[in-house]
Amino acid sequence: MKHATKLALCTSALAMFMTCSAFASYQIDVKGSGTFVQNGDKNEYTATYTGTKASNNRYLLLVVEGDKATLDSNKIVDIRQLDNATGDVKFDVKPKELKANTKYSVWIGADIGADGPVELAEFTTDDSAGGSEGGSVSGTAVSWNEKTDAVYALFSASTEDSAIRDGSASPAYTGVGGSVVAGESKGKLARYEQSFTFDGVEDGTYKLAITKPGKYVTRIVTVQITSGADLGKFDIYLYGDINNDGTPDGKDATQILRYGNLKGSMLDSGDANEQAAKLDAGNINKDTVKNSNKPLVDGKDATQILRFANLKGSMFDKLP
Numbered sequence: 001m002k003h004a005t006k007l008a009l010c011t012s013a014l015a016m017f018m019t020c021s022a023f024a025s026y027q028i029d030v031k032g033s034g035t036f037v038q039n040g041d042k043n044e045y046t047a048t049y050t051g052t053k054a055s056n057n058r059y060l061l062l063v064v065e066g067d068k069a070t071l072d073s074n075k076i077v078d079i080r081q082l083d084n085a086t087g088d089v090k091f092d093v094k095p096k097e098l099k100a101n102t103k104y105s106v107w108i109g110a111d112i113g114a115d116g117p118v119e120l121a122e123f124t125t126d127d128s129a130g131g132s133e134g135g136s137v138s139g140t141a142v143s144w145n146e147k148t149d150a151v152y153a154l155f156s157a158s159t160e161d162s163a164i165r166d167g168s169a170s171p172a173y174t175g176v177g178g179s180v181v182a183g184e185s186k187g188k189l190a191r192y193e194q195s196f197t198f199d200g201v202e203d204g205t206y207k208l209a210i211t212k213p214g215k216y217v218t219r220i221v222t223v224q225i226t227s228g229a230d231l232g233k234f235d236i237y238l239y240g241d242i243n244n245d246g247t248p249d250g251k252d253a254t255q256i257l258r259y260g261n262l263k264g265s266m267l268d269s270g271d272a273n274e275q276a277a278k279l280d281a282g283n284i285n286k287d288t289v290k291n292s293n294k295p296l297v298d299g300k301d302a303t304q305i306l307r308f309a310n311l312k313g314s315m316f317d318k319l320p
């Protein structure tokens, strides 16, 4: 059974995340041939399957976040294998910590006919799930104005950057911005720093997204979250401001043209996170390299920057 082979690899990793904390009980909609029952007020369940039998008596139970069983390991919250089943198939289910207000589906997999795997049940958690188990993390965003208008969010690590930018992805956690203080100035211009915190975050890998009005590029950084961690300082780039001096102008356009001509350019400097931020900053018209999601930064963007610097109408006018 192909699914079982792949999914079995996740079992040992998931076992480390098991928790035994108390949870409210949820309305469970049993859809398949069997029962799925929560054991008291706990994050423990018993699954019983009474449908078509597998010829080899081997079954796999899967509890996944969302509607459909997928092999995305980030969506699996419990996985169990049962060999040599006789009579009814019975699993003790203890998922890792469930997120609040989230739909989960329960699937039974086996060679049980053309339909398998079959959905056994679904349930949706309420406000009482998750939360108290996680810790707090903090960080600092650096920008060119002292407004407290930045929005901080953590997304699952598998979320596409494009889905974060266009608003179609839902964050796993939303952060809170603190007060803004004067930062280290750069050239003639002052910079400002705003601290931010996230509470109740389960340890793991996430994408941090910092969005700020005023023609700033959404900064997206992959971060490792452990309780109490300081994620560090993140420069929020203005659109067009490749050299991050606070002003999109001819110097930035020059860096784009050098990049396009494969000469040394600031777009190639810094670590991978900084390079990604600068590419996003340079891509004024938001197009992409053919057959990829990579931002296409070229002469068209340089032209827009020069028009903006010369107070002519440009694509900057449409940026938030």
Ligand SMILES: [Ca+2]
Binding pocket: 240, 241, 242, 243, 244, 245, 246, 247, 248, 249, 251, 252
């Ligand atoms: Ca600049």
Ligand SMILES: [Ca+2]
Binding pocket: 282, 283, 284, 285, 286, 287, 288, 295, 296, 297, 298, 300, 301
């Ligand atoms: Ca472009």
